[in-house]
Amino acid sequence: MSTTSQPRAPEQGAVRTALASSPRPPQPGPLSTAMTFGWRGMLKIKHVPEQLIDVTLTPVLFTVMFTYLYGGAISGSTSEYLQFLLPGTLVMSVLFTTVYSGVALNTDLTKGVVDRFRSLPIWRPAPLVGAMVGDAARYVLAGTVVIIVGLILGYSPEGGALGVLAALAVVVAFSFGLAWVFTTVGLLMRAPNAVMNTGFMALFPLLFLSNAFVPPETLPRGLKAFVDVNPISQLVTASRGLMNGTATAGEIGIALGIAAAITAVFAPLTVRLYRTRG
DSSP states (O other), rough: OOOOOOOHHHHHHHHHHHHHHHHOOOOHHHHHHHHHHHHHHHHHHHOGGGGGHHHHHHHHHHHHHHHHHHHHHHHHHHHHHHHHHHHHHHHHHHHHHHHHHHHHHHHHHHTTHHHHHHHSOOOHHHHHHHHHHHHHHHHHHHHHHHHHHHHHHHOOOOOTHHHHHHHHHHHHHHHHHHHHHHHHHHHHSHHHHHHHHHHHHHHHHHHHHHSSSSSSGSSSSHHHHHHOOOOHHHHHHHHHHHHHHHOHHHHHHHHHHHHHHHHHHHHHHHHHHHOOOO
């Protein structure tokens, strides 16, 4: 005779009655749902802190190496070149971090996590928006590391602390827009490595063919024309101006306008692909 006891019918009926009579919890709103997924991104960093190596060590390496390798050749002294370079390495370090937004989304897609999110009774874009908000913390961390290293090396921002914070805010806002490009790539590619390779291959020429590391006046005419219209050059110009205390409203407006335009194009495209990609 089996010793396993089965729950009695009256007990099951009482449970059903209690569940049926209890008020249904309110459905979470879009904002709270997005913040929950943003916190999910923070928890992933907490459990796997090694993923912050690219955010912390890479900016240090770029800033130190570029300052001492090219400072004397380009500006005649490392201290003078650091004043020109730091806004450029700030932009470079933070923009490189945006590629991981697409990598993380592709990882969730290939592992089936996205299918689980789709089955939840929540605002559909919440996982995307929340992940993007969580990634903004990575952008702030990468930018802060660059600024601290620059100050240690002797960087002196003429725009003061307010100018530095404003420059960091503009770079983070631009990065938030650019990350939508890589989330689109993350939904189109088949593997996380493909997303990473595509992202870095696209960013490297745009970053190095900008005014981040050398003055455009020293370049050949054709190359200078490209550098002048490069969107990343507009971001570097605004950031450099804010940190030097010479930024104009037009320079800041152009950088933020480009970020808004990128978001307006690629955010809806990402949401559409997210809904249809299997």
